[in-house]
Amino acid sequence: MNRRTFISRLSLAATPALAATPREETHTLVHVFLRGGADTLNMFVPYADDRYHRLRPGLAIPAREAIRLNDHYALHPAMKPLEPLFKSGRLGVVQSVGVDNTSGSHFDCQDQMEHGDSMHGSPAGGGWLGRFLRQQGSTSALAAVAIGTALPESLRGAPAASVLERIGDIGFKNTQDADGIVKVLEGMYGGEPGLLGRRGIETLELFRRISAMPGDGGSPEHGAQYPRDSFGSGLREIARLIKAGLGLQVACIDLGGWDTHFFQGGTTGPQAERIQTLAEGLAALDTDLKDHRNRYTVMVATEFGRRIYENASLGTDHGRGFALMALGDRVKGGRVLGSWPIQAEEDLNLNTPGPGGLHAETDYRAVFAEVLHACFGPSVAMAKVFPQARLPAVGLM
Amino acid sequence: MKTSRRHFLATSALGLSSCDRLVPLVNRELFDEGIPSKLPPPPAGAEIDPDFHLLSRAAFGPWPGDVWRVKKMGREAWLEEQLHPERIRDTACDLRAERFESLYFAAGDAYEWRKPVLRDEITRHTLLRAVYSRRQLFEVMVEFWTDHLNIDLEKGDCIHLKPSDDRDVIRRHALGSFHDLVRASALSPAMLVYLDGRSNKVRRDSDDKPNENYARELMELHTMGVHGGYTQQDVLEAARCLSGWTFDRSRFWALNQGESFFRPDWHDDGEKRVLGQIIPAGGGARDLDRLVDIVCGHPSTAKHIATKLCKRFISMEPPAGAVDSVAAEFTRTRGDIRCMLRVLFGTPEFAESRGRLLKRPFKFMVSALRALAADAHADKALLEPLQRMGHGLFQYPTPDGYPDEELPWMGTLMWRWNFAIALAAGKQNGVRINLHDLRRQLHFTPSGWFPHLVGRAPTEAEEKSLKPQDEAGLVGLILASPAFQRC
Numbered sequence: 001m002n003r004r005t006f007i008s009r010l011s012l013a014a015t016p017a018l019a020a021t022p023r024e025e026t027h028t029l030v031h032v033f034l035r036g037g038a039d040t041l042n043m044f045v046p047y048a049d050d051r052y053h054r055l056r057p058g059l060a061i062p063a064r065e066a067i068r069l070n071d072h073y074a075l076h077p078a079m080k081p082l083e084p085l086f087k088s089g090r091l092g093v094v095q096s097v098g099v100d101n102t103s104g105s106h107f108d109c110q111d112q113m114e115h116g117d118s119m120h121g122s123p124a125g126g127g128w129l130g131r132f133l134r135q136q137g138s139t140s141a142l143a144a145v146a147i148g149t150a151l152p153e154s155l156r157g158a159p160a161a162s163v164l165e166r167i168g169d170i171g172f173k174n175t176q177d178a179d180g181i182v183k184v185l186e187g188m189y190g191g192e193p194g195l196l197g198r199r200g201i202e203t204l205e206l207f208r209r210i211s212a213m214p215g216d217g218g219s220p221e222h223g224a225q226y227p228r229d230s231f232g233s234g235l236r237e238i239a240r241l242i243k244a245g246l247g248l249q250v251a252c253i254d255l256g257g258w259d260t261h262f263f264q265g266g267t268t269g270p271q272a273e274r275i276q277t278l279a280e281g282l283a284a285l286d287t288d289l290k291d292h293r294n295r296y297t298v299m300v301a302t303e304f305g306r307r308i309y310e311n312a313s314l315g316t317d318h319g320r321g322f323a324l325m326a327l328g329d330r331v332k333g334g335r336v337l338g339s340w341p342i343q344a345e346e347d348l349n350l351n352t353p354g355p356g357g358l359h360a361e362t363d364y365r366a367v368f369a370e371v372l373h374a375c376f377g378p379s380v381a382m383a384k385v386f387p388q389a390r391l392p393a394v395g396l397m
Numbered sequence: 398m399k400t401s402r403r404h405f406l407a408t409s410a411l412g413l414s415s416c417d418r419l420v421p422l423v424n425r426e427l428f429d430e431g432i433p434s435k436l437p438p439p440p441a442g443a444e445i446d447p448d449f450h451l452l453s454r455a456a457f458g459p460w461p462g463d464v465w466r467v468k469k470m471g472r473e474a475w476l477e478e479q480l481h482p483e484r485i486r487d488t489a490c491d492l493r494a495e496r497f498e499s500l501y502f503a504a505g506d507a508y509e510w511r512k513p514v515l516r517d518e519i520t521r522h523t524l525l526r527a528v529y530s531r532r533q534l535f536e537v538m539v540e541f542w543t544d545h546l547n548i549d550l551e552k553g554d555c556i557h558l559k560p561s562d563d564r565d566v567i568r569r570h571a572l573g574s575f576h577d578l579v580r581a582s583a584l585s586p587a588m589l590v591y592l593d594g595r596s597n598k599v600r601r602d603s604d605d606k607p608n609e610n611y612a613r614e615l616m617e618l619h620t621m622g623v624h625g626g627y628t629q630q631d632v633l634e635a636a637r638c639l640s641g642w643t644f645d646r647s648r649f650w651a652l653n654q655g656e657s658f659f660r661p662d663w664h665d666d667g668e669k670r671v672l673g674q675i676i677p678a679g680g681g682a683r684d685l686d687r688l689v690d691i692v693c694g695h696p697s698t699a700k701h702i703a704t705k706l707c708k709r710f711i712s713m714e715p716p717a718g719a720v721d722s723v724a725a726e727f728t729r730t731r732g733d734i735r736c737m738l739r740v741l742f743g744t745p746e747f748a749e750s751r752g753r754l755l756k757r758p759f760k761f762m763v764s765a766l767r768a769l770a771a772d773a774h775a776d777k778a779l780l781e782p783l784q785r786m787g788h789g790l791f792q793y794p795t796p797d798g799y800p801d802e803e804l805p806w807m808g809t810l811m812w813r814w815n816f817a818i819a820l821a822a823g824k825q826n827g828v829r830i831n832l833h834d835l836r837r838q839l840h841f842t843p844s845g846w847f848p849h850l851v852g853r854a855p856t857e858a859e860e861k862s863l864k865p866q867d868e869a870g871l872v873g874l875i876l877a878s879p880a881f882q883r884c
Contacts, residue, residue: 126794
């Protein structure tokens with residue numbers, strides 16, 4: 001026994017309550033879902049391809065304004081906050097990811113993606129994250145959190161999933177005397193033999209740790225500046241949960257407003273504002289969590305990308321493939337993987353399965369599976385999370 | 398025809414049943430949903446009262462007055478009454494729960510409904526029935542079979558098909574014959590979709606392999622149990638028997654749209670051998686009946702079903718003696734569910750198991766609402782805590798159903814406590830209670846709350862922990878206590 005283990009055992013022994021519930025230093029997957037079908041072509045801009053500029057005369061991001069990443073791709077100017085993350089290799093992108101659903105329906109495609117299903121083969125039941133958490137036996141109260149007011153489909157079937165807008169939602173509401181309640185429950189659960197008593201005391205300890213977290217203050221660290229909207233505040237709550245080491249394995253958060261059929265805008269405009277919120281939010285999260293970087297991975301997906309050509313109302317219509325991004329220490333970033341399989345110009349609007357645009361070249365499940373594996377290791381029974389799916393390596397993680 | 402005043406009021410109330418404010422009033426005044434006056438104080442022995450115990454297991458916990466009703470009529474008579482739900486008038490509950498239109502549609506027609514409506518209605522209906530039905534044992538068994546023959550609303554088309562499964566499979570046979578139940582389930586469009594039976598086809602002169610999914614779960618989960626003594630070959634042979642039974646919502650031209658049907662051209666009509674029994678060639682659609690008879694009649698099935706019943710109603714570690722008795726009754730009666738329950742609740746093991754079962758979140762919530770005679774309409778605000786507690790109805794993803802084990806439910810105690818405290822404080826949205834009036838009607842002092850909710854006197858330690866509190870605080874803490882998590 002070396003000195004360090006000795007001391008840590010000593011301190012654990014001295015504080016029995018804490019010994020029962022050590023900090024759970026689990027990895028956390030932060031799943032950002034862009035609802036509405038994000039036009040990722042204007043986020044990761046294929047600036048070197050003439051066709052992109054030709055087909056989007058009103059919407060293309062001019063090469064001189066885009067932030068160049070390599071010989072093929074550049075970032076939308078509003079993605080600026082993410083540039084250093086890409087350059088330092090912590091932000092990775094896979095082009096042309098998608099579901100095999102060709103309906104072009106938001107609902108169908110989101111549903112399929114959140115359930116981890118395919119048009120071929122039978123659906124597995126529950127959400128893909130729900131299945132993951134259940135096969136992991138993750139029963140901690142805070143193993144899964146969805147920011148918002150409703151449980152996302154992806155978490156259906158999870159043994160425990162908490163939907164909340166603020167951490168303050170946890171704890172005893174409707175009472176003036178939370179401390180008094182904790183004391184009484186402690187007395188009663190302390191006297192209860194078996195699992196119920198043990199888990200009761202652990203839950204109280206969890207509550208105590210949450211209460212001890214700095215209140216609404218709990219200011220972000222390292223000068224992180226979250227966007228002042230619900231997306232920003234949601235990410236901030238996720239960061240607080242990660243820092244507190246409460247066993248958070250999955251956090252889901254949505255950002256809506258991507259269904260840009262009408263007047264999408266280019267370097268500025270409605271979509272640019274969404275992009276800015278997303279980029280500032282993710283960058284702030286990464287800054288805030290600077291001291292915990294090996295403990296989380298962010299994955300950003302949307303139900304489908306949009307067509308490569310603009311429509312008559314200066315917007316874009318539903319397409320297929322999109323660019324998925326992941327952020328974190330375990331990401332082999334600084335690259336845009338996947339090819340750029342746009343449909344040949346002449347059949348842009350004809351006889352192609354589903355809406356035109358990028359092909360869904362990479363099965364989204366292969367990416368999700370790779371991210372899960374990188375986050376939680378070989379203990380994930382992938383055949384239970386994505387039964388019947390072929391999951392070839394993507395190379396993102 | 399002479400219309401009595403009560404009947405007249407009842408009919409007019411039915412017409413107004415969508416009026417949430419009126420229903421509780423009508424129910425309280427006319428339909429025994431109210432609380433009997435002049436009750437003795439709740440039994441407060443050191444052990445849980447045996448009548449309270451029966452009501453905690455064969456019902457979702459006592460409604461105020463129930464314990465004394467059982468005392469008056471005797472446990473056996475009460476159980477007998479409950480075993481014949483058709484004889485129990487349930488108007489008060491119907492007023493609350495009969496309003497969900499999507500539950501009355503045939504399977505194929507339910508596609509007209511939007512998914513959120515379907516999810517909302519079947520869930521609310523289930524919760525309302527559990528809280529307010531006087532056919533308590535029936536509702537308890539509906540929950541049991543819903544888990545046993547689990548179907549996840551979120552898989553494929555199941556959300557459109559589960560309402561008819563709930564009605565025509567689970568509720569129709571909940572206290573009937575196990576064979577009939579399994580047969581109905583095998584033919585249920587929801588099950589044909591959930592476990593892929595609908596794509597189980599073996600066309601002549603093709604290399605079609607049967608889809609074994611349902612056949613396997615039929616043996617592993619629904620009847621014989623995982624170590625029930627069947628082989629992989631038996632599963633394959635069973636799948637051959639079932640091939641050709643399918644469901645197709647797009648058969649709009651057919652008379653039986655929305656029903657499952659048999660396609661002879663998809664059926665493997667050769668000879669099969671299941672569990673050592675020969676099913677001769679040429680049986681066609683009748684192969685399914687032969688198969689159901691064989692698997693339901695297998696001794697492993699008696700044992701498996703008896704074990705599951707004892708797990709649910711006696712102890713999560715079911716005592717062997719009780720399992721044997723119930724299994725023997727299964728065999729004797731060819732799976733008569735009523736008879737098995739009569740035996741189960743009569744075993745000494747049942748009587749001895751007081752307070753040892755963990756309430757799963759649904760039962761925790763329902764028993765709390767019942768004990769406080771709460772007025773609720775099971776709207777979104779009330780379903781949300783259930784979701785947080787990890788027990789969203791009809792949402793268990795895999796075919797084994799929500800577990801009868803303790804560990805999976807231990808992560809969400811915080812949400813139980815929050816619900817308990819909010820409920821008692823009158824701050825749970827979607828629920829109205831009045832603790833003070835209730836206690837006055839029941840004629841007990843605040844110290845009567847513990848026995849009222851738990852069925853026994855508090856231990857010295859519990860008493861020490863609990864006081865002093867105001868009334869709402871006290872009730873909230875009792876509902877949050879370990880004692881109320883058990884039954």
